Amino acid sequence: MSSFRRDKKEEEDGGASVFQNLDKTTLLQECRYFNSTPVNPRKCIHILTKIIFLLNQGEKLTTQEATDMFFATTKLFQSKDVVLRRLVYLCIKELSSMAQDVIIVTSSLTKDMTGKEDLYRAAAIRALCSITDSSMLQAIERYMKQAIVDKNPAVSSAALVSALHLSATVPDLVRRWVNDAQEAIMSDNIMVSYHALGVVAGARRNDRLSTVKLVTKLARSPLRSPYAMCLLVRLAAKLAEEDQTDSSEPYLEFIESCLRHKSEIVVYEAAHAIVNLRKSARDLAQAVSVLQIFCGSSKATLRLAGARTLAQLTAKHPNAVAACAVDLENLISDPNRSVATLAVTTLLATGAESSIDRLMKQISTFMSEISDEFKIVVVRAIRRLCSKYPRKHQSLASFLAGMLREEGGVEYKTAIADTIIALVEENPDAKETGLAHLCEFIEDCEHTSLAVRILHVLGREGPKARQPSRYIRYIYNRVILESGPVRAAAVSAVARFGATREELLPNIRVLLSRCQLDDDDEVRDRAIFYSAILDSNDKQLIDEYIINVPMHNPVLLEKALSDHILIQPDEPFDISTVPATEEQNENEDTPLQVEISNQPIASxxxxxxxxxxxxxxxxxxxxxxxxxxxxxxxxxxxxxxxxxxxxxxxxxxxxxxxxxxxxxxxxxxxxxxxxxxxxxxxxxxxxxxxxxxxxxxxxxxxxxxxxxxxxxxxxxxxxxxxxxxxxxxxxxxxxxxxxxxxxxxxxxxxxxGCADQFRTRAATDEWEASWERGATAPEACDTFGLSKTDVNEAAIAVCEHLGLPKSAIATCEHLGLTKAAGGDAVKEIRGGGLWREGTPMLVRARLVAAQGAVTMQLTVRSPREDIATLILAAVS
Missing domain, CATH: 2.60.40.1480 (Coatomer, gamma subunit, appendage domain)
Known part of the structure; x- marks a missing residue:
């Protein structure tokens, strides 16, 4: 073990890192030293460390380079140095996925795996299982079973972890080791017990009855390992989540009993499971009290865990979290800014309107000290506040605008912009303020995708403002100063002003004519295209190609065009048959999350x-x-x-x-x-x-x-x-x-059903005009008595039956109607859609609740009378 010693001269040298300017070509030359006889273990350790460092930095090796390194490393099996041998196993494991003919070292690894040196056995098992295929694994199956129940915990744990990895490729083989893994579950070593339970649970994941038996058996005799107990709690929570009947009560009782476990990690896992169960837990107060104790802990990890889980709970049970207000207030000044951020956002979600200004002032003092991930958590909390307290839009918008001016990544700035956009769309009183902040932001916005998004919003919402002309200057500045994609988006936004506001049309035509001289072909094409449509004065043409333009799914559009060219290139292509891209709306029940998912959402x-x-x-x-x-x-x-x-x-x-x-x-x-x-x-x-x-x-x-x-x-x-x-x-x-x-x-x-054959959407801003234009089209109308007694439930049921989103429902107040006598409610459903053969339709349903019953008048307009009749037949 002399390799662990460092000379005093080494400690004094300090200096630059030995890994600086590391080159794989030079390293390949150094690997030739492994062929020397004898070798210096210390020098070999240094070279192997360089190899592992290079691979972990993401360096790509060719197959030949990896093979050369691999076989050079195998020459070191003859060394008796413990540290060197363990590094050899590690390098073999890392290089095996890139090199060829790695199976040649199987005999050496098998010998070490069955040898007497425990330090070699565990590492040899991990390396062997990473390089052998399914046919070779059957030859070492007997050794793997023995290793799983080995007295040495390092060997047993290595075999179990290897079995977990192998279950993804050869699950049938790993299932034969389950009996031995079950024996290892009761091991005194906490890691062996945890890994063994993972192997057994993984082998039974698709057999619910076996999983039920496993959880029931282990719940009666609690495990010694806190990690295994955490996994058992997760299994019980999954079973309780899948079973909505009373038979899930034993799982809930077991989880609640874990709230009194001596290990803090098990207690937190149980509280976290109760909080995240979809159905209401019987005793949520116990979990909240545990999390409340965590918030007052001296350990920063427990404070973070408690604050974070309480923040998640606010989405479903804000009243339960309100009891922890005092403890959360104490965390605002916590030295760990992540804990302070979660505490403030939770208080913002559960506190009263009068406390918002004070909390916002407190959080502004340390916003510059936290990471973008936690800043996004704050932004999402503010977004919920905007919906909850619309009267506070002035101060909230000002706070968001201040955050926009600070440094930050594109995800952070996008979250702020999305919040301001949601404020503009949901709160009419905040429209002017929100649009002004967005206009100010795009003056210095360095992210092209975000600038395009904001320009699209300005083009959609700006014409509805009291003074729409004030926004045109900001938009047209982008045509002069920005890159091609931003200029093209600005042209589209300007065209929407001309299409919506006739008094601005002469000025818009002048601006579009100037854009026709742009250097970018897409900007010129858009300017010419929009100018021609605006000059036609055709209302329907302007509505379809400027105001309400469907955004088609680009992946499916490309596939449809390719298929069309191959099959029937001479026929006209119908773009209406390609599904449109639907905007992803934030779910109101989504808990506060710190992690940011950058994965694209596929339809x-x-x-x-x-x-x-x-x-x-x-x-x-x-x-x-x-x-x-x-x-x-x-x-x-x-x-x-x-x-x-x-x-x-x-x-x-x-x-x-x-x-x-x-x-x-x-x-x-x-x-x-x-x-x-x-x-x-x-x-x-x-x-x-x-x-x-x-x-x-x-x-x-x-x-x-x-x-x-x-x-x-x-x-x-x-x-x-x-x-x-x-x-x-x-x-x-x-x-x-x-x-x-x-x-x-x-x-x-x-x-x-009818909903399967339509792509439907809620009413747009121009829906009334579209409805009036369809007055000459065939119309089908009928009155129905619905089985529901509540008008809200009836409206939701009708939307689900027709495939319309809930946003298609409008209340009588929004429609300018008065309630009927006795306080009976009136709701109207407005929407449209496209039949699978490309035929459009518009639907209007008015629902009235009177004397304990709901009556609906349904009217459908479509160019094809049989399509309008189809919807009535589907409802009846």
Whole structure:
């Protein structure tokens, strides 16, 4: 162990880092030293450390370079130096994914794995499991089982962690080690017990009954390891979340009992689980009191955990958190600024309107000391305040404007801009103030994407202001000073002013004519395009191409254009069949989060488009019109789980049945769906699932043609799962010899409704004008008595049935109507949509609650009378 010693001369040298200016070419040359006989262990340790440092810095090695380094490193197996040998294992593990012929060191690693030196055994197990494939693992299976129950905790833990990693690639092999892992759960070593429970729970994750037995058994005899207890609490919380019946009470009782555990980490995990359960916990007060104690702890980690979880709880139970106001007030001056930030944001969410100014003043004192992630938490809290206390918009907007002027990344500035935009859209009194702050911000905005977004908002909201001309100067300045994308967005914003406000049209025409001389071709094209439309004075043309322009999904638009060019290039392309991009609205129940997700949100159509490529002739069906949300056709606890996803095309319907086999002793083959279709439907083809092993999802696709009459498309389609069953080994998953036997499994009926065949949207600002323009179109009208007694519930139910968002509901106050006698409420639903064949429609429904009943008058206008009649038929 002399390698751990450092000479005094080394400590005094200090100086520059030995890793500075590290080059992989030089390092490859240094690796040749490993071939020397004998080698200096200290020098080899230095070179191996450089290799690991280089790989962790993200340096990319070619296959040949990695192979050369790998085999040079294996020459050091002959060394007896402990530190050097452990570094050798680490380098082998890191290089194995990039090098070739790594399997050659298997015998050396197996020898070390079964040797007497415990320091070598654990590291050898980790390296061996990272380089061997499934066929080689069976040769060392006996050694792995012995290592899992080894008396040395380091060896046992290494084997269990390796099993966890292997479960992602060879789950069937790892399931054979479950019995040994169950024995290790009761180990006295806290890490071995934790890792063993992870292996067992992972092997049973798709077998609910086995998971229930495991949790029930371990809940009666609590584990010694606090980490294992935390994992057990998570498993119990998951079971309670999935089971909404009274049978979940034992899980809740176990979680609540963990609030009295001697380990702080277990207590916090239990409180966190209770807070995050969707259904109301029986005793939320106990969890809150625990978190309240954490807020007063001397440990910064516990204070952070308590404040953060209380901040999450404010979304569902703000009244429960209000009792902790005193403790949270004490945390405002906490030296840990992350804790102080969470305390203030929680108080902002639960406090009274009178305390807002004081809290905002306190948080402004340390805003410059916290990271962007926690600043975003503050911004999100302010966004909720804007909705909760609209009268405080002046001070809140000023605070946000001050934050905009500070330094920060694009995510931070985007969060502030989004909050101001939401304030402008939701609060009419704050529109002028919010737009003024946005105008000031784009003068110095260095983020192109954010400037484009704000210009779009100014173009949409600016014409509605009292003095719209004041915003044109800020927008046109962007045409003079900014980059091409920003200039193009500014041209679009200016055009909207001319389309909406006729008194500004002459000046807008002059500005657009100047933009036609721009250096950027997109700016010139937009200016010419908008000028031509404005000069036409065609109201419908201006509405469709300037005011209410749908934003189509770019990924699906590109795919639809490619398919169109390949199949029917001579036919005109109908862009209305491509799904539009829907804006993601922030969920009001979303708890305060610190982490920022930068992953793009893909639509359902994008997610399933790759899976649909398996269907022969899919490109001939045209672009996909809509993909509906998956519906369950079986109960969650059944042996075969089937979900159906409806893919709507112009004249065709594809039913995708997602099947999952939850029986580990059965192997399914030739899985297909027998359909009992409604009259008028035609089954064109079916793509069966040839093999369905345990715990691997497979899909069956059925292609149908819609009836020519839209009314006949409404109905249900019966479905039966048919397959061939072969018994298999529950541990290996390999089917037994023999042909198996045919079997069937009944499924729920698949309902094809009106909402499936429309892409609907709530009413826009120009909806009234669109409704009036459609006065000459065919109209269908009828009156219905609804089963609901509450007008709000009835309006929501109608929106869900028609596929309209809840934002389509307008109250009588917004419509300028008076309530009927006796205080009876009136609501109106306004919306529109597009039929799968490209036919538009507008719908207006007026709901009145009188004498304990709700009556609805529904009117639909569409160029096709049968489409308007279809909606009435769907409601009736």
């Amino acid at each position: 359902r159509e994008e997610i399933y488009s790759e899976q649909l490529k398996i269907v022969p002739g899919i490109e001939k069906l045209g672009p996909i019109f809509k993909t509906c949300e998956a519906i369950d056709l079986t109960e969650p606890e059944t042996e075969y789980r089937v979900r159906c996803v409806k893919h709507i095309f112009t004249r065709h319907l594809i039913l995708q049945f997602e099947c999952l086999n939850t029986l580990n002793d059965q192997f399914l083959e030739k899985v297909h769906i027998r359909l009992d279709v409604a009259p008028g439907y035609t089954i064109l083809t079916e793509v069966a699932c040839e093999k369905l092993p345990y715990d691997v999802q497979g899909s069956v696709f059925c292609v149908l043609q819609f009836p020519a009459n839209p009314i006949e498309t409404l109905g249900t389609i019966g479905a039966t799962l048919e397959f061939v069953v072969r018994d298999c080994d529950s541990t290996t998953g390999l089917p037994d010899s023999g042909e198996g036997y045919a079997d069937t499994y009944p499924l729920e009926e698949v309902e094809i």
